[in-house]
Amino acid sequence: MDFGVFNLIPLPPLDGSKILKSFLPYDKKQWFENNETIFYLIFIIMIMMRITDYIVIPVISWIYSGMANVILMVIK
Numbered sequence: 001m002d003f004g005v006f007n008l009i010p011l012p013p014l015d016g017s018k019i020l021k022s023f024l025p026y027d028k029k030q031w032f033e034n035n036e037t038i039f040y041l042i043f044i045i046m047i048m049m050r051i052t053d054y055i056v057i058p059v060i061s062w063i064y065s066g067m068a069n070v071i072l073m074v075i076k
Contacts, residue, residue, distance in 0.1 A: 005060050006052065006056045009043075009052065009056075011039045011042060011043040011046075012036045012039045014043070017039070021033070
């Protein structure tokens with residue numbers, strides 16, 4: 001589950017970038033594809049500086065709390 005949330009960050013090489021590109025207009029998609037190398041570097045820097053933790057951990061916590069609430073509603 002944790003890796004699934006992490007994989008949705010919209011930076012190459014993650015799948016979130018492919019999802020984002022499908023919603024972009026043609027000219028923005030071309031710009032995104034032409035600058036993928038820069039996004040790779042940004043992604044590596046984000047991992048090294050642990051910036052991704054500030055994105056992924058709150059989302060995972062939100063998902064887990066939502067799942068817990070659903071389970072509690074089913075049990076009651």
